[in-house]
Amino acid sequence: MNKIVMFSAAAMLFATVQVKAQSTEVTPRNSWLKLGANVGVPVGNLSNYSSFVAGLELKGQFLETNYLGIGLTAGYNHYFGKNGYSGFGTIPLGAFIRVYPQSKGFFFGTDLGYSVVTGYNNAKGGFYLKPQLGYHNYDWNVFGYYDNIFRSDDKGGNLGSVGIGASYNIRFSNK
DSSP states (O other), X not given: OHHHHHHHHHHHXXXXXXXXXXXXXXXXXXXXXXXXXXXXXXXXXGGGTEEEEEEEEEEEEEEEETTEEEEEEEEEEEEEEOTTOOOEEEEEEEEEEEEOSSSSEEEEEEEEEEEEEESSTTOOOEEEEEXXXXXXXXXXXXXXXXXXXXXXXXXXXXXXXXXXXXXXXEEOOOO
């Protein structure tokens, strides 16, 4: 049942992003790229096998209103192994939504999609959810997050981490 709910929510968010991108002119005032990095620590059973996670992300954001941003996101996270276990990676592909109550200050939102697991003995990926809470201004976003990949296989269970991240807004030219 969780898979059906998460898949439905992801499909609706992807469809909304696609419709908005097609029906609205993209300008430097309402759209930009976000280039970011994050660091964190694994939680749950994963903390027995990995001591640290670091990643990069690229987001394309469309500001639906002055207070609501939606977009698409992709990235790479590397989980560094410990206690003789080797590290592995995840590649999240998804959509996101952000709520900006003011033009500068507090924001909250979440990423939702599918994350592929790489470099770990046929491990399967799964749907992921990454809620965030942070501070933003015209150029930067700094945030705390909880990242969880919901996996259905019996080998290792869900993959979760908590951490901090930052992203820089790359504006399109007005020329």
